[in-house]
Amino acid sequence: MNEYTIHQAKMLPLDRANVDTDQIIPKQFLKSIKKSGFGPNLFDSWRYLDTGYPGQDNSIRPLNNEFVMNKKKFLGSEVLIAKDNFGCGSSREHAVWALQDSGIKSVIAPSFADIFFNNCFKNGLLAIEVSDEVINKLFELSESENIVNIDLENQALLDINEKLICNFEIEPFRKKCVLEGLDDIGISLQYSQEIKAFEEGLKQKSPWIFR
Template identity: 45%
Template sequence: MANKFTQHTGIVAPLDAANVDTDAIIPKQFLQKVTRTGFGAHLFHDWRFDDDAGTVPTASFVLNKPEFQGTSILLARENFGCGSSREHAPWALTDFGFHVVIAPSFADIFYGNSFNNQLLPVRLSDEQVDEMFKLVAAQPGIRFTVDLEAQTVTAGDKVYPFEIDSFRRHCMLNGLDSIGLTLQHEAAISDYEQRQPAFLN
């Protein structure tokens, strides 16, 4: 079972870039791990650090700025997560501490992988995302509230509705990954197995 996602309030980090690909999110040299943990240290490595070893932070990069420390909501531009299909991209984002990514559009595979890893991708219009970037620029460190049950983002004094496929929404609200979904039918699976001829068991 995964963690349930109902509502999240967090500091918003503005990544003002379109077409952010998965190699930028987690460069290929960091993909050797066999577990899902530890990738957050290398998130946006080539943008966050001035050296290959990752010991010299790039002061101008948004995630290194003091006002965005502890961020858990990423605000981005269109076509976020394009490029290769690596599932390490949402792993790196969640391991770093992100719960939500807000953008006008996402690459299809990244979008699906995000739900599988309890990372909520929220699609809003270009105009709405522009408004949010302006709000964060005016109030660095501002917190947004993302309510999956109500399907809304509260940013300052405005509330933005968004839509999520009902099945994916159900899975996130109930903390169901692929294993959890299967276990919902455990009794039916067991009953089916019991009814099979002995030589098949």
């Protein structure tokens, strides 16, 4: 989990709509039973010129120099900016793990797919929804100084001179999760009595559910 208040970062501009989780992390890498190690295969089929498979030495693979991730200017970026409906498709949380494993701390887009959006906050990856106007402004900035400041506490995006670009909305609990790294299961287990009581009622009413 990140603990950040004002975070200054380089942006990685991915000028595409409907980026699906199959692109973020292709299926052949989902065979792992761990949460780490997905980074080198983030956007695998766009990033390399050959076919990727698990366990290979990624450092010797031919890079697609046209792809934004491989351009010198964008190396070490921590904020991914993209277009509408980012993260659509499969529910694979591996997509979030791959982004984080590559050093991405935040994704900014005009809209996100629901499951991906949820998965982000379960892992402390800050997903920020902004207007089309703001995303266009960020894409412009990525062509010049390529710096954005994220002030999560005050829910604001600022430029390199700390001038306000926009404020953004975030559910208070999600904000807290990113800022403090809360134990979601632990919080829900505080409701154990309520869950048990609900379950007892359900057992009387619809016993077939308990088979």
